[in-house]
Amino acid sequence: MPCSRPTRKPRKSSRNCLAVDPMIRRPVMGRPHRLGGEHLLVSLLVLYVSFTTLWPLARLFSAAFQPGEDGTPLGLMLTTLASRSALRALSGTLQTALLSVAVSTVIGVALAFAVSLLKLRTRAALTFLILIPLIVPSQTMALAWIELFGAQSPILKPLGLAPPPGSTNPLYSTGGIALVMGIEHMPLVFIAVRAALRALPADLVEAARILGISPGRIGLGIVLPIVMPSVLAGSLIAFTAAIGNFGVPALLGIPGRISVLTTLIYQRLNGFGPAAAGQVATLALMLAAMAALAIVLRNIVTTRIAVPLPAGTPFVPTRRAPVIEFLLWIVVLILSLVPLAALTMTALLPAIGVAFGPDTISLDQFRAVLDNPTVRRAFANSLLLAVITAAISMLVAVPLAFLSQRRTNPVLRLLDFVIEGPWVVPGTVVALGMILAFLKPLPLIGLSLYGTMAILVIAYLSRFLPLVLRPVAAAAQSADPALDEAARITGAGLNRRILSIFLPGVLPAAAAGAILVVMTALNELTLSTLLWSSGKETIGVMIFALQYEGNSTGAAAVAVLSTKEMTELDVLLICCECPIGN
Structure with a gap:
């Protein structure tokens, strides 16, 4: 019996083949390159959050759970909680709060x-x-x-x-x-x-x-x-x-x-x-x-x-x-x-x-505070801290929101939870964690950040990142994932997809969040009052110090000037939220 050759199906044209299976156009090395880039980005974000948030909070917990002077487990905590001053402060906190x-x-x-x-x-x-x-x-x-x-x-x-x-x-x-x-x-x-x-x-x-x-x-x-x-x-x-x-x-x-x-x-x-x-x-x-x-x-x-x-x-x-x-x-x-x-x-x-x-209206107090080099330095420090915090928070929030809205990675969910911590807990808790984490010299470099502008920057970054991340994440939820998928299929790298496709859609939200960070950081007091040092004063610290030393008119002048800046930023924030050309 003669052998019959199997019937061969006609081959589809390349055009039809691409229409049926667009994955054929994916570059051979595209997937490993994509995974490697995303894994590297996630690793960098983990390092950032660990340095600015996780480590200070961990140091705070470890300091509180130290044994007592006699070696009793949790002795330091039990002694502090039983002290008269702590109980009085706890009672005052609950009473005033309620x-x-x-x-x-x-x-x-x-x-x-x-x-x-x-x-x-x-x-x-x-x-x-x-x-x-x-x-x-x-x-x-x-x-x-x-x-x-x-x-x-x-x-x-x-x-x-x-x-x-x-x-x-x-x-x-x-x-x-x-x-x-x-x-x-x-x-x-x-x-x-x-x-x-x-x-x-x-x-x-x-x-x-x-x-x-x-x-x-x-x-x-x-x-x-x-x-x-x-x-x-x-x-x-x-x-x-x-x-x-x-x-x-x-x-x-x-x-x-x-x-x-x-x-x-x-x-x-x-x-x-x-x-x-x-x-x-x-x-x-x-x-x-x-x-x-x-x-x-x-x-x-x-x-x-x-x-x-x-x-x-x-x-x-x-x-x-x-x-x-x-x-x-x-x-x-x-x-x-x-x-x-x-x-x-x-x-x-x-x-x-x-x-x-x-007859008594005068601008003398405004002239006095503006001529004061310490006050001028405080305004400059606050503005510098606010701008640096807003810029770095934007750089972190955009890639984090990009990865979070596309992946169900448990590491990213844990990062979101940790990031919210410094904003949820009182600022005093965050400031104390920073002191405990950065009081001793850092490994490798052998320098202590306590008393420097760097510790204020790290504290601000830890506390105010959610102000940018929340609006960016909300804007990312409305983004069409098909655009990113199409760019990935055509071989676009991770950086190009974030900068060219994802960023334009969330940029208004990121800008609004950055302005909100600047508004909040300019007059921040809770972190600064525990972390500032000579030459590192902020606006909030100056208002508190002037009032504390009895110069109420000078404190009022600084407060009015800071409120003026806040009002200008409010107007700018409203303009950012309005549609272009409206």
């Missing part, structure tokens, strides 16, 4: 309901003014409230409402600290509740109106229970911010002898130096533990207690209330602008104790 959260919650919920459920002609302007206490640095707002309620208040004294001369400022108390911190953190609750109210279905409110339910009962009996998880979440965020706040307790609590954990850590380090590292590490871990507990509770509230809302058209307010809008403006102006007005008027006085008036 009272401030009550203030933040009441005011924030009320303002969110008024702005969201009423038809206001000036809603945008009111919203911006409500956010001012959060935008302005903590030490500046504290100083503004001190000037407003002081015996020489340029606003209350002409009205006969200022305390008598020689009396103690009423804000130098637990209630004063709670009030100022509550107003400062009120926008955190406002933002959370307003976001929930903007998602409120219109059908729900209309159904209640049809049934004849009064507006008050609709708000308290229907709307409030729906947004209660957001109220709790915002309150827990305000609690986290309150326990880590240093500016307000330092300016109000130290003169009033009110001890909290952040100021106790500052006083211990100033008094005993690195010798008290183990004790203050334990105090810092107390702050970190409270912050972690608040974050866990917030996650439980937002994921398990949140009320699912039915889909529908969002509620649009139609009821106009001119009287309420007028009263709302008065409240917001008192909370946001009146203290800053008192601060500005104090800065315009030629000396302490001079009454404010048309």
Whole structure:
């Protein structure tokens, strides 16, 4: 039987073959080169995060868990926790934080309901003014409230409402600290509740109106229970911010002898130096533990207690209330602008104790601080630190977001978790970790970074990286992965894909995050007050030092100048977020 040759299928043209299987065009060495490049990039990111964040936090934990003088395990921690000063500071921290959260919650919920459920002609302007206490640095707002309620208040004294001369400022108390911190953190609750109210279905409110339910009962009996998880979440965020706040307790609590954990850590380090590292590490871990507990509770509230809302058209307010809008403006102006007005008027006085008036207005304090070489150096240092931090954070955030949105690598997920740590925990914890990590000379180079500008840069990079990473990661989620895949198939290298394809799509978000870093870093105080040294002063340190030495008018002038810079950056940030040409 003759053998029959197998039938050979006609070969497809190269064009059809490419159409069916585009992988044929991939370069032979493309995949190993790609994996090697990504592995190298991940390794570099791991080294960066380990150096700036993981190592300092690890040193903090190791210092707190040292044995006692008699060799007892955890003896140092147990001795510190049992000390009278630590218990007093812990009590003061919880007391001021809980009272401030009550203030933040009441005011924030009320303002969110008024702005969201009423038809206001000036809603945008009111919203911006409500956010001012959060935008302005903590030490500046504290100083503004001190000037407003002081015996020489340029606003209350002409009205006969200022305390008598020689009396103690009423804000130098637990209630004063709670009030100022509550107003400062009120926008955190406002933002959370307003976001929930903007998602409120219109059908729900209309159904209640049809049934004849009064507006008050609709708000308290229907709307409030729906947004209660957001109220709790915002309150827990305000609690986290309150326990880590240093500016307000330092300016109000130290003169009033009110001890909290952040100021106790500052006083211990100033008094005993690195010798008290183990004790203050334990105090810092107390702050970190409270912050972690608040974050866990917030996650439980937002994921398990949140009320699912039915889909529908969002509620649009139609009821106009001119009287309420007028009263709302008065409240917001008192909370946001009146203290800053008192601060500005104090800065315009030629000396302490001079009454404010048309004949006493002077720019002498501004000339004095601008002629002061230490103040000028502080502004230059803060600007340099802010720009360096923003630039390096952008360089790290872009490739990290690129890899995270394309890969499910557990190493990248762990990096995201570690990066969030320094922003979540109080800044005092981060600063102390930096001291413990970089106090001794580094291996290989044999130099200590403590007392140099480098330790401030590393601390800023560790704390402020999430401010750039979050917006970049959010923008990366909306990017089309097919573009990167097509570039990879055609043989484009990793660097080219990041710079030519990924970066243009996330550049506006990266720029906005960088400006936010500059705004935050310019007036930073919590890190700087523990890490600065002679010649390395910052704006926040100068405001605190001038006020602490009794030069309140000079401190007010520096605070006004820093607020001016902050306002200019706010405008720039708004311009970056607007569409080009708008």
